[in-house]
Amino acid sequence: MLENNGQKQNDKQKHYRGQIIKALSGFYYIEENQTGQIYQTRGRGNFRQKDQSPLVGDWVEFVADNDQEGLVTAIAERKNAMIRPPVANVDLAFLVASVTDPTISPKLIDRYLVYIESLGIQPVLYLSKLDLLTENQVQDVDQLIALYQEIGYAVFTSEQDLSQSQTLKDLVQDKVVVAVGQSGVGKSTFLNEILPVGDIATAEISKRLGRGRHTTRHSELHDVFGGKFADTPGFSNISIDYIPKEDLDNYLPEFFALKGQCKFRECTHQHEPKCAVKAALAAGQISQQRYDSYVQMYQEIASAKPQYNKRK
Ligand SMILES: Nc1nc2c(ncn2[C@@H]2O[C@H](COP(=O)(O)OP(=O)(O)OP(=O)(O)O)[C@@H](O)[C@H]2O)c(=O)[nH]1
Ligand SMILES: [Mg+2]
Ligand SMILES: [Zn+2]
Structure with missing residues (x-):
């Protein structure tokens, strides 16, 4: 035996x-x-x-x-495996970013998006805490939403009632979905809103019980809209240096769409002449913010120490 x-x-x-x-x-x-x-x-x-x-x-x-x-x-x-959060066979990732408390920088959003894209997972944005904005912050957030929509990303916000959303249902049905983002941005809160029985503990609930901050400590799939939706622990240090620097532009869709038109096949979109990406930047078709994010990530990868056994 x-x-x-x-x-x-x-x-x-x-x-x-x-x-x-x-x-x-x-x-x-x-x-x-x-x-x-x-x-x-x-x-x-x-x-x-x-x-x-x-x-x-x-x-x-x-x-x-x-x-x-x-x-x-x-x-x-496996079709794929995310290390952070630890979930396999993921089809779709909701990048949850709070517009305040904590305010998530566009650079961090771009970093998460590249990370998700590099794993072959479709990213969707969810912006939380719009109710906490002061009047003069609203315009900045509207611009942020417009920027990501123009690139082609679906953007949802905490201002929408998503519990009956057909758009959301169509996205989630039959898929394994994860909520990804820093701790405290509202991943569990978002999921509670769309779950048939929203009973995941969030910071607010445990505050009421006098137990201090509740933070999600394990990943768990929940049935929602005919799919499986994972609430996961938050994280903010995302390593991107496993991405070969020449592949980085594959993971920014508006760069990817243009790279074939650059004069040089190995164009890094920084110092080369006749670069279609830089031309689009000059014409205002690519945003300065996204370009700056790209250059920063590129330089980070280029200056990373070579490592063996890097995760894919
Ligand atoms: N005002 C406001 N508060 C929100 C919103 N979304 C989340 N919160 C609050 O933000 C705090 C953190 O929310 P959680 O849902 O626990 O955050 P989380 O992303 O799951 O955090 P971790 O589990 O630590 O990764 C709680 O007090 C929520 O009530 C929102 O849209 N508006
Ligand atoms: Mg949580
Ligand atoms: Zn180029």
């Missing part, structure tokens, strides 16, 4: 497939394919040796000898 993680396999054990919807304290919670039942499982020891640990969003095979507990035995090949 085989032994896995100290658990003896026995005759009652059955084989199942499902998707990991939550990972917490060494347990993986799997929604079984046929019944939708949730099994609490552990990973098999040898995943760790292979440097392959199960992630939320993974499709897995598992064995269980009762309705509740089991053991993950295999992870299906």
